[in-house]
Amino acid sequence: MARIKDVAKQAGVSVASVSRVLAGHSKVSESIRQRVLGAVHDLSYRPDLAARRLRSRQTDTIGLIVSDIRNPFFTEVSRAVEDVSYQHHLRVILCNTDEDVEKENLYLDLMRDENVSGVILSPTLTTLAGFRARDYPFPMVLVDRCDRDTAADAVILDNVDAGYRLTTHLIDNGYRRNIFFYGTTSATGRQRREGYVAAMAAHGLEAHAEPVRSTATAEHGRAAAYERLRRRPLPDALVASSGLILLGLTEALRESKLRFPDAVALAGFDDLPWTRLVEPGITVISQPLYEIGRAAIELLLQRIAKPDQAVRRVVLRGELIERGSTAKRNGSAGVSVAA
Amino acid sequence: MARIKDVAKQAGVSVASVSRVLAGHSKVSESIRQRVLGAVHDLSYRPDLAARRLRSRQTDTIGLIVSDIRNPFFTEVSRAVEDVSYQHHLRVILCNTDEDVEKENLYLDLMRDENVSGVILSPTLTTLAGFRARDYPFPMVLVDRCDRDTAADAVILDNVDAGYRLTTHLIDNGYRRNIFFYGTTSATGRQRREGYVAAMAAHGLEAHAEPVRSTATAEHGRAAAYERLRRRPLPDALVASSGLILLGLTEALRESKLRFPDAVALAGFDDLPWTRLVEPGITVISQPLYEIGRAAIELLLQRIAKPDQAVRRVVLRGELIERGSTAKRNGSAGVSVAA
DNA sequence: TCGAAAATTGTAATCGTTTACATATTTTTT
DNA sequence: AAAAAATATGTAAACGATTACAATTTTCGA
Known part of the structure; x- marks a missing residue:
């Protein structure tokens, strides 16, 4: 393995010059530049990142x-x-x-x-x-x-806004008993719920938000929704605060043999490929x-x-x-x- | 920021002893161990990874x-x-x-x-x-x-085997004109195609493998399939060599208003969540x-x-x-x- | 043409560890 | 009890760059 001193020797210059050429920020004469670059090439020299980081205090x-x-x-x-x-x-x-x-x-x-x-x-x-x-x-x-x-x-x-708009859309389309399943492990779920609650209140409707413990897996969303879907009366719509929870809700509806939107409507977050494919398509808030x-x-x-x-x-x-x-x-x- | 020499001084030992305690592999007396650990704690010392890596030549x-x-x-x-x-x-x-x-x-x-x-x-x-x-x-x-x-x-x-089994399953279920869409950018797609070709041949059927340029996006799979689905006669089944291509094929079928399995059957790779949700479910080879x-x-x-x-x-x-x-x-x- | 200023290059200190080696201590062997 | 072996600890030399500073050369104004 070639080191900077080998390059310096080969090029007939000091190690400082080699370093300067490679760093590129300070002035070096063209002749030295050429000789150093030549030596670097001849020896296939590659600077040691550990040494560089120790001295320069930068890690990139x-x-x-x-x-x-x-x-x-x-x-x-x-x-x-x-x-x-x-x-x-x-x-x-x-x-x-x-x-x-x-x-x-x-x-x-x-x-x-x-x-x-x-x-x-x-x-x-x-x-x-x-x-x-x-x-x-x-x-x-x-x-x-x-x-x-x-x-x-x-x-x-803008999570509050997004939750509000999604909920308002549901209400506008005739769904009133909407249940919001939100992840409790992150601020995001809570903020979206806030928008949901506000939208429901704005239309004089009672909010029903169901906490879902883990946002990390669809399974918790599925379980929570499945539980709720066994009770009567059925809600008008299920709303998910995230893509993973939405996946869980979709699974729960499937499992409960409930078709959307006829039996229960469905909406959520994230325009993932499958939300378009699951008939008749799932309404979502798309995040960029x-x-x-x-x-x-x-x-x-x-x-x-x-x-x-x-x-x-x-x-x-x-x-x-x-x-x-x-x-x-x-x-x-x-x-x-x-x- | 405390350095190893500060810890050594504080503990009243040499830097080598500090290093040894922290490395944990060589023998150090209990009294020194305690003093070093105490000093490390008092000074909230954390070793510098760049220095350690330069010297030890290990990066973890x-x-x-x-x-x-x-x-x-x-x-x-x-x-x-x-x-x-x-x-x-x-x-x-x-x-x-x-x-x-x-x-x-x-x-x-x-x-x-x-x-x-x-x-x-x-x-x-x-x-x-x-x-x-x-x-x-x-x-x-x-x-x-x-x-x-x-x-x-x-x-x-075992890609060849997987391609073979998936294709055989189709043939067993009555699908004979099966088209295999495979990614050409990786060895995986080719191997799975190999299995497909073998299975078709084993049943005296003609293989039709369609290369899909990029495996990285479903879009290419969709385009290739859509193109094929405009021609007549329609194939009996579409098979994808990867999860992403399968997504593309599914989109193409949807776009072409073709239902599976009635119009055209569909199968592919990777048991992703949505393959279960898209009615009536998509047959796949599941990889662990x-x-x-x-x-x-x-x-x-x-x-x-x-x-x-x-x-x-x-x-x-x-x-x-x-x-x-x-x-x-x-x-x-x-x-x-x-x- | 000379001297000061600017630009280039080199020398050597430095970054903060690990570790080879030397030294001091303890334990074991005879 | 002395010699040998084993163990614990310290000293100082790496690791391989960057960069402050010194030394040298070049530029340029008067």
């Missing part, structure tokens, strides 16, 4: 900490993060927390130990409470989850997933460049995609379909 | 190089890899190649520069040709893609995705421990999950439904 590495990469939301976000990171010659360390605060803290400690350039975090509820990016020794951007008063750069959906990830990494890059600039927030608006699962009821509004 | 980092993390196959595999890595105190660097050999090479170079402990790679066709793990300066395990004569540890499905990822990282850990042991291969068997999309035809076998 970012951490991506999410609850579960299998959640389609994070899958897409992570892809965007990796894309932009690649373009900027940054490596991405992937971390799954499973909504476990301890695991999350271990990973945040790791980020400090790794001396990463920055972190993109989707925090647990516990960590989000009183969260201040300043408390950490590295730049950090939140994604998907963030409260109004959180002191950190963040990229989120890739955009969210891209905005997050770009916010992070800006924060890295200017550590002291004011906190910024990107709030994106979800798009309501109407499909058959919430088709307009032909009966008069307010009439329940239940036996 | 692995690289995961896949074509696209959004491909559900890799999503699940990566989750398993991350899980096991976490348990072994290893970090995971995530890399997407988009089947681009240049990008793949850049990432493989990066792995060398990072001096990673090992790499899990899902190689492009180009890289797989004549691939030898020995040619790389780090341990490496292949996943999903591997030829019979590839000189590398690998975890794969998480298991594949776990086997890969475990093979890698073993390879890291014993760099010179013989090449090993884990070949898993896919499970045929029969659903409505390939329901037995009631007419006599061989009769086409086409006009």
Whole structure:
């Protein structure tokens, strides 16, 4: 393995010159540049990153900490993060927390130990409470989850608005007894529920929000919905606060032999491929997933460049995609379909 | 920030002793151990990873190089890899190649520069040709893609067998004019096609395999299928060589207003949640995705421990999950439904 | 043409660990 | 009880870059 001193010797210059040529930021005469580049090529020299990092205190590495990469939301976000990171010659360390605060803290400690350039975090509820990016020794951007008063750069959906619009759409189409299944492990579910509650109240309807313990798996959503669907009267509509819960609700309806929208309507979040394929299509709020990830990494890059600039927030608006699962009821509004 | 020398001073011992206590492998008297641990705690000392790596030449980092993390196959595999890595105190660097050999090479170079402990790679066709793990300066395990004569540890499905069984199932159920849509960008699609061709031949049927350029997106599968579905006579069944292509085929059928299995049957790979939900359910070969990822990282850990042991291969068997999309035809076998 | 300022290049210190080796201590063997 | 072996601890030399500073050369104004 060639070292910088070998390159220097081969090129007949000092190691400092080699370093300067490779760094590219300071002035070096063209003749030295050529000789160094030649030597680098001849010896197939590649700088040792560990040494470089020790001395320069820079790692060109970012951490991506999410609850579960299998959640389609994070899958897409992570892809965007990796894309932009690649373009900027940054490596991405992937971390799954499973909504476990301890695991999350271990990973945040790791980020400090790794001396990463920055972190993109989707925090647990516990960590989000009183969260201040300043408390950490590295730049950090939140994604998907963030409260109004959180002191950190963040990229989120306008969740309250989205919940409100989705619910209003249901009410407008004649569904009144709507049940909202929301994940309790993240701020997102709660905010969307808030919008749901507001929309129901605005129409003088009683809100029924069902907490779903884990957002990480569709199974909990399925179980909760299945339980509810055994009781009578049946609700008019089931609403999910996330793509995974929506999957669970869909499974529960299937399992209960209930067709939507005839027996019970269905709506939720995230325009995943299958929501279009399941007949007659499921109405959803579509989030610009890739955009969210891209905005997050770009916010992070800006924060890295200017550590002291004011906190910024990107709030994106979800798009309501109407499909058959919430088709307009032909009966008069307010009439329940239940036996 | 406390350094190891600060800890040494505080504990009244040498830096070597501090290092030894923290490393834990060599003998240290209990009294020194206690004092060091106390000092470490008092100063909240955390060792500098860059320095440690420079000196020890170990990074405790692995690289995961896949074509696209959004491909559900890799999503699940990566989750398993991350899980096991976490348990072994290893970090995971995530890399997407988009089947681009240049990008793949850049990432493989990066792995060398990072001096990673090992790499899990899902190689492009180009890289797989004549691939030898020995040619790389780090341990490496292949996943999903591997030829019979590839000189590398690998975890794969028995693709030929899976293609054969899936096709045989169709034939047994009365579908004879079966078209196989396979991804050309990976070895996997070709191997599954091989099984398909063999099964067709075994029943004296003519094989019709349609190459789909990119496996990374369902869109290509949709386009290819849509094109075919406009021609007459219609095929008896459409078969996809991957989960993403299957998604595309399903969309094409929907778009063409063709119901399965009545108009055209449908089958493919990967038991993804939606294959169960799309009525009347899609027949698939299920791969043990998480298991594949776990086997890969475990093979890698073993390879890291014993760099010179013989090449090993884990070949898993896919499970045929029969659903409505390939329901037995009631007419006599061989009769086409086409006009 | 000379001297000061600017630009280029080299020397050597430095980043914070691990670890080979030397030294001091304890234990075992005879 | 002395010699030998084993064990514990410390000292200092790596690891391989970057970069402050010194030294040298070039540029340029008067």
